[in-house]
Amino acid sequence: MTGSRVSEKTSGIRDVAALAGVSPTTVSHVLNQTPHTRVSEETAARVRAAAEELGYRPNRLARGLRTQASDMIGLLTEEIATTPHAGRIILGAQEEASRRNLTLAIINSELHPDPEMDESQIQAFLDRQADGIIYATVYHDVIEAPENLLMRPAALIGARDTAGSIPAVLPDERGGAASVVDMLVARGHRRIGFAASADDVPATRGRLQGYLDGMARAGLSTDGLIVEGGSDARGGYRATLALLEREPTAVFCYNDRMAMGAYRAAADRGLQIPSDLSVVGFDDQAPLPESLFPALTTVALPHYEMGAWAVAALADLIQGTRDGQPRAADPEVLECPLIERDSVAPPRRRAAA
Amino acid sequence: MTGSRVSEKTSGIRDVAALAGVSPTTVSHVLNQTPHTRVSEETAARVRAAAEELGYRPNRLARGLRTQASDMIGLLTEEIATTPHAGRIILGAQEEASRRNLTLAIINSELHPDPEMDESQIQAFLDRQADGIIYATVYHDVIEAPENLLMRPAALIGARDTAGSIPAVLPDERGGAASVVDMLVARGHRRIGFAASADDVPATRGRLQGYLDGMARAGLSTDGLIVEGGSDARGGYRATLALLEREPTAVFCYNDRMAMGAYRAAADRGLQIPSDLSVVGFDDQAPLPESLFPALTTVALPHYEMGAWAVAALADLIQGTRDGQPRAADPEVLECPLIERDSVAPPRRRAAA
DNA sequence: CTGAAAGCGCTTACAG
DNA sequence: CTGAAAGCGCTTACAG
The missing domain is CATH 1.10.260.40 (lambda repressor-like DNA-binding domains)
Structure with missing residues (x-):
């Protein structure tokens, strides 16, 4: 009625x-x-x-004017278009915002941005009295935060700021990579190759480091088992071909695209996956893993969770700010879960120790 | 200074x-x-x-209160997470909004939504005095617009409304599919198979229809050349295997995932792509097409353009509303461009007419 | 338990 | 050419 x-x-x-x-x-x-x-x-x-x-x-506008709180937060994303599945960052942020009765406004920024550009995007949020701002980057480790980002409570996704004054959330690339090796070792693999990326981004270092961690704690040699290639299918193809010379029983690829190339390399050499060779990727970049034969075991990035975490942290910060209790800004590192599918099996033969 | x-x-x-x-x-x-x-x-x-x-x-909030124009528009997207590359819809919408000095707020809706859910999401935009609302759906053709969507200027992406009173923008799936056949025919193909989807969504019908259009105007028979399968890699694999019995020189797949299965089927039969068999997909769903060997020729969906178009149409509508001149709402159909890569070549042998 | 008044930061007739 | 005043729709001391 x-x-x-x-x-x-x-x-x-x-x-x-x-x-x-x-x-x-x-x-x-x-x-x-x-x-x-x-x-x-x-x-x-x-x-x-x-x-x-x-x-x-x-009328929330009128209320906001009076209470000096717009209940809106701004999300500035670096190149949502090109990032694999960064839409999930937005999704996580948006849903957490809704839960808290906050509105999420978004602006996209160019990759390799002109810092002044970013400042003007942030200014747009400021002009609308955003209660806080989230700056989501990819391919960075630590950034110099745009000056005006500090004018309101802020949170960072995918990077820390040099001053360390802004709450930040990062994916645990290193831990995720290590867990792949652990799993492979548990299955009986000893000669595990790593098809590394030649790109100079933090993920490259983190994943390689994780591989090294895992091999080290299993007491395994990595000698000749690391080959660098371009971070696409072609690069993975070449790297895997090179790796195959060393007769690994498993190859762990920097990302899913490289894993796609690994599949091709295996086929070229007449090797069946996973019976002759196990392959693992990283990113869980839909629709690749599910589209491969067999489906690719890989590691997922916690995009949704990072988006949600940032909003939650920001909302708490805003509350804290209002109550005059600024929070500490410890970088939060979120787990990259292993997604097991069908590209891993025990090695065909016991590898000699 | x-x-x-x-x-x-x-x-x-x-x-x-x-x-x-x-x-x-x-x-x-x-x-x-x-x-x-x-x-x-x-x-x-x-x-x-x-x-x-x-x-x-x-202070834009204060100005908005006074002028009764928030300069904010809301984008309600249906399941951005699961849609291939729908992030580009958001990107297009956001950039067009920035160009017009409008802020874009976004809320995601569940797939197969409870209509009341959607109404309450829209209400959230209304409460914030959004000047207009964009409702972006996937997998629909014509929808019954949520009641309160009509309370403000609105625009639809990916569907028309039953009443036909809301400006809408749609991808020309049919034209895109027809252009694939045209191209294949121009390259000399006559026996072109279609790996169809069994899903009951508009894209299924549009793409099939486009294939039929193209074959008809080239005067080609489609007898036994249409096989239905699941819309994933496995479905494409099976459909292509079936199609291969009819000795086509090219197979056009409903989407890129199915095309991935087609590659596999070709490999199983010892067929080289594109020399023995040409393959074409649809969606240009990164990173698939670029990751395949050879890179997949496919058709792109104008996500970015639809997002931008919707914002532009909405902004004009808002202007018009203010000037008391409501606009007509003709559904806009945007081209799905053919993206030529390396999976198409002339047929190995002249097919008999 | 309830209300009159002021004010958030702007814009906009209107007057001079 | 410039300004005093009202008002957008709320919330919040403050008074009673």
Whole structure:
């Protein structure tokens, strides 16, 4: 029975007040449940009925102007277009924002940005009184935060800032890579090759380091088992071909695209995956892993979780700021979970120790 | 020399007025270049200098409250997460919004949504006085627009509404598919198989229809050349295997994932792509096409363009609404461009007519 | 328990 | 050419 009428003009707090026979002040109090304010249950009921009757929705703009809180946060993403699945960062951020009754505004920034560009994008959020700003980057480790980012509470995704004053969340590339080796070792592999990336990005170093960690704690040699290549299918193809000379029983690729090349290399050499050769990727970049024969075992990046974490941290920061209790900014490192599919099996023959 | 000071408190229009020795009214007029208002160049210069000096930025919230225009538009996307590359819809929408000095807020909706859910998401935009709302769907053809979507100017991406009252933009799946056949025919192919999808979505029908169009205008028979399969790599594999019985010289797959299966099927039969068999996909779903050997010729969906178009249409509509001139809502159909890579070659032998 | 008044930071008739 | 005043729709001390 709620307003199926097509209300011409949206009604304001004054309309509700008039209909309920009280002042706007009282309407505000009951609808917001203002603390330390007692309103008789009878009056409150009348107000609620009137609000319902009129389909009253408080104007958030007006409220924001008065309370100096827009309840909006801005997400500045670096090149959402080219990033594998960065849409999930947005999704995580948006859903967490909704949970907290916050609106998420987004602006995309170019890759390799002109710092002044970024500042002007941030300014756009500032102009709209964003309560806080999230800066999501890819391919970076530590960045110099744009100057005006510090004018409001902020959070970083995918990088730390040089000053270390902004809460940041990062994927645990290193740990994820190490867990791949652990799993491979547990399956009986001893000669595990790594098709590394030649790109100069933090992920390159982190994943290589994780591979090294895993091999080291299993007491395994990596001698001749690391080959560098381009980070695409072609690079993975070449790297795997080179690796195959060393007769590994498994090859762990820097990313899924390289793993795709590894499949091709295996086919060229007449090797079956996973019976003759196990292959593992990284990124869980849909739709690749599921489209391969057999489906690729890989490691996922916690995009959704990073987006959600950043919003949560920012919201807490904003609360803290309001209460005058700024929070510490320890970089949060989120797990990169191993996604097991069908490209790993025990080695065909026991490898000699 | 602009404000390298860390301004404690952000300054308002009153501060500028005081510094320039004029009234807030005058400041507003010169900064907004209000039409039909002449301010002496001398005064104007003083105002601009003062604004610059103080790093004054108008509070958009306050302005919005006064002008009844938030300059914000809402984008409600259906399941951005699972859609191949729908991030580009957001990108296109955001960039067009920035060009028009509009802010884009986004909310994601579940797939197969509870209509009431959608209404409450839209309500969130309405509460924030969004000037307009874009509703982006996938996998639909015509939808029943959520009731409250009509309360403000709106635009649809990927679907038309039953009433036909909302501007809508759609990809020309049919034309894109037809252009694939045209190209194949121009290269000399006559026996062109189609690995169709069994999914019941508009894209299925559109692409099949386009294939049929192309074959018809080339006067080619499709007898036994259409095989239906699941819309993933496995489905493409099976469909292609079946198709190969009919000795086609080219197979056109419903999407890139199926094309991936086609590559596998060709390999199983000892067929080289493109010399023995040409393969074409649809979607240009990164990173698949570039990761295949050889790189896959396919058709791209105009995600970016649809996002940008919707914002432009909406902005015009809002303008029109303000000027009391509502626009007509003809569905806009955007081209799906053919992306030629390396998976197509002339047929090895002249096929008998 | 309830309300009158001020004010958030702007813009905009209107007057001079 | 310039400014005083009202008002957008709320919330919040403060008073009663």
